[in-house]
Amino acid sequence: MNAPLPLTPSAEAGQAPVAPPAGGKIGRALMLEAVHAAPAGSRVQWMVGQSGLDAARVLADVAAALGLRPMAMEELQGITPDFELISFADCQARACLGGWSTDASGRTLRAVVVSDPLDLKAQEWIDLQLGGAAPDEVVRGLALLEDVQAWLTHAERNLMAMGKGDAEGDAAGPGDAETADASVVTLSIAGIETTQNPLVRLVDSILYDALKMGASDIHFETQPAGLHVKYRIDGVLENVKRIDSAEMGHQAISRIKVLSELDISERRTPQDGRFKVRVERREIDFRVSIMPNLFGEDAVLRVLDRKHLTGQFQTLSLDTLSFAQSAKDFIRQASSLPYGLLLVTGPTGSGKTTTLYAAISEINTGLDKIITIEDPIEYQLKGVLQIPVNEKKGLTFARGLRSVLRHDPDKIMVGEIRDAETAQIAVQAALTGHQVFTTVHANNVFDVIGRFKNMNVDSYSLVSALTGIVAQRLLRAVCAHCAAPAGMAAEELLRLGIPADRLDLGQAKFMRAVGCPHCRGTGYKGRLAIAETLEMDDDIRDLLVRQAPIAQIKQVARGKGFMSLRDSAVALAMGGQTTVEEINRVTPRENSQSPQGMQPTEAAHA
Structure with a gap:
C-alpha cells in the first residue's frame, strides 16, 4: 500500500522456490x-x-x-x-x-x-x-485472515442481519411442504431469497438469522426513526439490525402480530401470543410479547426449540451441568427425599427449568409417578406426564395443581409459582407426602421467604415443607481459543469489589476476553452455571420461623459452609473460566467475601 513491492507476475516467473528464511x-x-x-x-x-x-x-x-x-x-x-x-x-x-x-x-x-x-x-x-x-x-x-473474518462476523452481527449462510439442508423437501401445517411458517435460505414481499423477507430473515446464531430471544425495539433488532446470545443483548424507516418498523411488528394471531389494530395494551416456524424439518415455537411504548410497539420473541433441546436432554443429569460439585451434591440429595419442597430461584433465562429437569431425570426410575405442569413445556421428558398451562381455557397453575393431586402423583413439578393460591397448594402438597419441585423469582436464597410471605403463605408451614433452596445464575465462559492471561493487582481487584487480601492470588489464574473466529470476536463462548444453596436444618428453620434478621441468618449459614453466588463467581474467575468483568455484570458486590473452602477448582469444576 504505502510502499508496494514490484511484484508483477512476470517479474520472477522462472525463479526457483525460495528456501525458508x-x-x-x-x-x-x-x-x-x-x-x-x-x-x-x-x-x-x-x-x-x-x-x-x-x-x-x-x-x-x-x-x-x-x-x-x-x-x-x-x-x-x-x-x-x-x-x-x-x-x-x-x-x-x-x-x-x-x-x-x-x-x-x-x-x-x-x-x-x-x-x-x-x-x-x-x-x-x-x-x-x-x-x-x-x-x-x-x-x-495488516492482520491475519482469521482475525479479519472474525471482525467482519462481529460487525455483521452488530450492524445488520446476517448474510447468506450454509443453505445445505435448510429447505424442506417436497413431501414436507405438502404435509405441513398451513399455520407454520417454513424458513429457508431459498425461500427467503425468492420471497417477493420485502416485509415478509425482512421478518423471515431476522427469524432465520436468530436461529442460526443460537439466540434465545429476539427484541424488536421501536425508535422514533425506525426499528432496532437485537438478539440475546449467551445471555447478552447484541444489536443485529437497524431499520431506518418508522413505517417499515410498524409493519414488521404487525407482521409478527399476524403470525401470532393477535389484534393488529390494538396498539395501546400489551398482547401475548405464539407461533411456529419450520427450519431444517423441525418445528420451533416462538412465544411473543407485544408491549406499547412511546413511539409505537415493541416485541420480544422467546425461541423454544423443543425437538433440538429434547435430543440434547436425553442424557441430561446434574453431572452435565457446570455447577460446583457441592451444589450438585446438594440438589441431588434434596431431590432424592421422599417428600418436601425444593425451590429453585433466579431471573428469567438463568437455567432454573434445566436444573429441575436434570434433578427429575436422575430420580426418574419408573418407580414413581412424576407429573409436571408448565407454561410452556420447554423440554419433553420420557416417562413424565407433562401438562401445559392454558389460561384461555381456564387451566391455570393453581387449577392444574389441584387436579394433579387427584392423579396419584409421587413427584410434582410446578413450572413457576406466580400467585398466592399456587404457592399455598404447593406447600400443602409438600406437607402431605409429595415431593414438589418448583421455581420462584427472587434475587437470592434469603429473599425467597419474603416472596412467600408477600403471598400470605404461613411461615411455619413453608419452613416445615422446605427441604432446600437453590439460587442460580449463568456466566459467559471465556473462549478457550483466544483467552489471554490477565495480571490483576490487589488495588484493581479491590476497585472491582473483590478484596484481594481474602483470596489466594498465588493460585489464581485470571483471564481476559480477546476475541477470535471461534467466538465471533466477542471473547466469550458458552455459559457456566453458578449456584448458592441453603439447606433447611433445625437452626435455619428456627431462625426463619422467628423471622430473625437476614444478617443473622446469613451469619449462621456461612458458619455452616454457605457460599454465595458471588463466592462461586469469584472462584470461576480465579480458575480462569470467566472474567472479572463478567462476574461483576452478573453478581452484585458484597460487603465481604467468604474465602473459606473456596478454591478455584471447586466451583470451576464441571
Whole structure:
C-alpha cells in the first residue's frame, strides 16, 4: 500500500522456490515467491508455513517491509465499522475491512486493514475507495485472515442481519411442504431469497438469522426513526439490525402480530401470543410479547426449540451441568427425599427449568409417578406426564395443581409459582407426602421467604415443607481459543469489589476476553452455571420461623459452609473460566467475601 513491492507476475516467473528464511526473518525473496506459489488471500498463511515462524512474527515482518501496521485482534476491535467506506460485500470478497480509528492524540482517522498485502489489484482498488486521502489521514494495517473474518462476523452481527449462510439442508423437501401445517411458517435460505414481499423477507430473515446464531430471544425495539433488532446470545443483548424507516418498523411488528394471531389494530395494551416456524424439518415455537411504548410497539420473541433441546436432554443429569460439585451434591440429595419442597430461584433465562429437569431425570426410575405442569413445556421428558398451562381455557397453575393431586402423583413439578393460591397448594402438597419441585423469582436464597410471605403463605408451614433452596445464575465462559492471561493487582481487584487480601492470588489464574473466529470476536463462548444453596436444618428453620434478621441468618449459614453466588463467581474467575468483568455484570458486590473452602477448582469444576 504505502510502499508496494514490484511484484508483477512476470517479474520472477522462472525463479526457483525460495528456501525458508535464515535468521528467523521474513525477507523480500519469500514474499516474491508467495505471490506465485500461493493463491490470493492466503499468502501470509503460506509464508507462515514455509518459514516455520509463528504467525505474529510473520505478520510483523511483512508489515514492516511494506510500511503497514501489524494489527492483532485486540487492535482490530478498536476500529468502528464503516460499510459506506468499503461495502460489507466487498470486505468479505477481498478479506479486508474499513472503518474509523482513533490515534494517540485523539484524532479520528480512516482505517483500512488487509489480510493479503501482496495483492496489487486489491491495493489499487482500495486506493480508489479512499479517494486520494492524504497518507496521514489513513491508518493502513495488516492482520491475519482469521482475525479479519472474525471482525467482519462481529460487525455483521452488530450492524445488520446476517448474510447468506450454509443453505445445505435448510429447505424442506417436497413431501414436507405438502404435509405441513398451513399455520407454520417454513424458513429457508431459498425461500427467503425468492420471497417477493420485502416485509415478509425482512421478518423471515431476522427469524432465520436468530436461529442460526443460537439466540434465545429476539427484541424488536421501536425508535422514533425506525426499528432496532437485537438478539440475546449467551445471555447478552447484541444489536443485529437497524431499520431506518418508522413505517417499515410498524409493519414488521404487525407482521409478527399476524403470525401470532393477535389484534393488529390494538396498539395501546400489551398482547401475548405464539407461533411456529419450520427450519431444517423441525418445528420451533416462538412465544411473543407485544408491549406499547412511546413511539409505537415493541416485541420480544422467546425461541423454544423443543425437538433440538429434547435430543440434547436425553442424557441430561446434574453431572452435565457446570455447577460446583457441592451444589450438585446438594440438589441431588434434596431431590432424592421422599417428600418436601425444593425451590429453585433466579431471573428469567438463568437455567432454573434445566436444573429441575436434570434433578427429575436422575430420580426418574419408573418407580414413581412424576407429573409436571408448565407454561410452556420447554423440554419433553420420557416417562413424565407433562401438562401445559392454558389460561384461555381456564387451566391455570393453581387449577392444574389441584387436579394433579387427584392423579396419584409421587413427584410434582410446578413450572413457576406466580400467585398466592399456587404457592399455598404447593406447600400443602409438600406437607402431605409429595415431593414438589418448583421455581420462584427472587434475587437470592434469603429473599425467597419474603416472596412467600408477600403471598400470605404461613411461615411455619413453608419452613416445615422446605427441604432446600437453590439460587442460580449463568456466566459467559471465556473462549478457550483466544483467552489471554490477565495480571490483576490487589488495588484493581479491590476497585472491582473483590478484596484481594481474602483470596489466594498465588493460585489464581485470571483471564481476559480477546476475541477470535471461534467466538465471533466477542471473547466469550458458552455459559457456566453458578449456584448458592441453603439447606433447611433445625437452626435455619428456627431462625426463619422467628423471622430473625437476614444478617443473622446469613451469619449462621456461612458458619455452616454457605457460599454465595458471588463466592462461586469469584472462584470461576480465579480458575480462569470467566472474567472479572463478567462476574461483576452478573453478581452484585458484597460487603465481604467468604474465602473459606473456596478454591478455584471447586466451583470451576464441571
